[in-house]
Each structure stands twice: as structure tokens, then as C-alpha cells.
Amino acid sequence: METNPLNFRPHELFVIAGPCAVESENQLRTILKSDNKPTLIRGGIHKMRTNAKSFQGMGDEGLSIVSQLKKEMPFDFITEVTDARQIETLLPVTSVFQVGARNMYNYELLKELSKYNRPVILKRAFSATISEWLGAAEYLFNLGEKNIILCERGVRSFDNKLRNLLDLGSVIYLKKNTPFKIIVDPSHSMGLTPYVCDAAYAAVAAGADGLIVEVHPEPACALSDGQQALNLQQFNEMILKLKKLAPVFEKELRL
Ligand code: PEP
Ligand code: MN
8 A cells, every 4th residue: 555645734734846857866866965855856757848859858767867866865756647658667766646737638647547556746737727627636536535636837827927827816716625635836837936935935825735846956957947946055945934934824844
């Protein structure tokens, strides 16, 4: 029986952090050895990029980097599954599967994932209504409500100043009306590093159970999404502030 590393108690606020994509052993090790390092590590192995010529993830090579590091130090790894054929190879290193915004409507993928005893973070599609998002979550029903985590990552809007429009209203609504854990991705919502931490604090105020944040030791050199990544010092500062902020909303930060 697998345990769900995101099965925190209702008053606990958890933080998942890591690079948009696993790029090298050194990159991931640096994050794993940093101050206030998260125990819940995200990292893309298979990337779904809007442009076919962009970096698509390391694939199997990324997988071996993660398994090697897991032998050296304990951490829970969260990665996106972009195609059902990846599930079996990702299983040995993955504690929680992520379904990205581009795949929220991929019901065949969701049906396949519902056969495995592994929690799933279901990101909201760019233009999905809350009902469509909950409709997609129904396909994961077999996993049980504790293993379905909804992630608000911002939606498309008429405005183009920021990458997406962070819909905190959805977080407030879903917390009051569904049994699921709701997390917020301030990185893909805002799309630019200087705004990520403030969006994270706002998410806590809206009642989010957790955050998923992109962190990179050298954002300027990142192969994907460097413009929205926090460096390790910025991440550390965010954690220190979250520790103080969480109790205001009757929560306790858990790393
Ligand atoms: C990601 O988490 O790196 C990602 C691609 O996110 P989204 O599916 O929300 O765009
Ligand atoms: Mn990303």
C-alpha cells in the first residue's frame, strides 16, 4: 500500500519545489542540498512544450539522475506524465504524478492513471471552467479523494501583461465545495520571478493547502521557464515568510 506524501493534515501547508525540468545531476543535487530544502521535489522529465523545437525534457536520462539521487538522500519526487506509455517507467521514482494543463482533457490518460495506486496532481487547463476541471477529476475517482489534488495554475485572460490570470476565486470556491486538496502554482500563474512570492502568499490567504513552485540554482541558465524560477536564496526567503504567514491563517508550514 503506497502512502500519499501529500496527505498532510488540514491545518498543514505544504510546499513542492524544484526545477521546471530536470537538466543535470548537479542541478538537482544543488537544490536537494540547499537550506530549507523541500522534501517534495518537482522536476519535469517529459516536458510538454508549446513549441516543438523547445527542450522536451531529458527523458530516460533524467529518470536515471532521479533514481541515483534517491539512493543518496530521501525525497519524494513529483513529475508530469505526458503520455500513458510513460507511467510504468516513471513509477519507480515517482511519488505523485502531475497531469499538466495541456493534458487536463486527456481523459484516456486520466483513466489509465486511475488504475495505479499513486496520487495525481491535476492542473487546470488554460481555459477550463471549474466544472470542466471537476469533470476531469471524476476520471480519477478510483484513486479516492485523498489522492486527487487540484492545482490552480492560472487561466487565459484578455490581459497579456502576466503569463496567466491567477484565479484565486477558484481556490476559495473549491475549498468550500469539494473534498480535494487544492494547491496553487504561482510560477506558471505569474510567469515572472519578481511576482511569484507575492502570488504564493496570496494563495495561502485564499486557503490553498499547498504550493508548487519552480526553483532553479541558476535561473538564467534554465532550459525551460527560467524567467519564472526562484533562485535558492529567493526560495529560502519565501519559506521564511511563509513560516510567519501560515499561522495568520491557522496553518503550519510543513516542508
Ligand atoms: C510545469 O509544471 O512545468 C508545466 C508545464 O505546467 P502547466 O502544465 O501548468 O503549464
Ligand atoms: Mn514550467
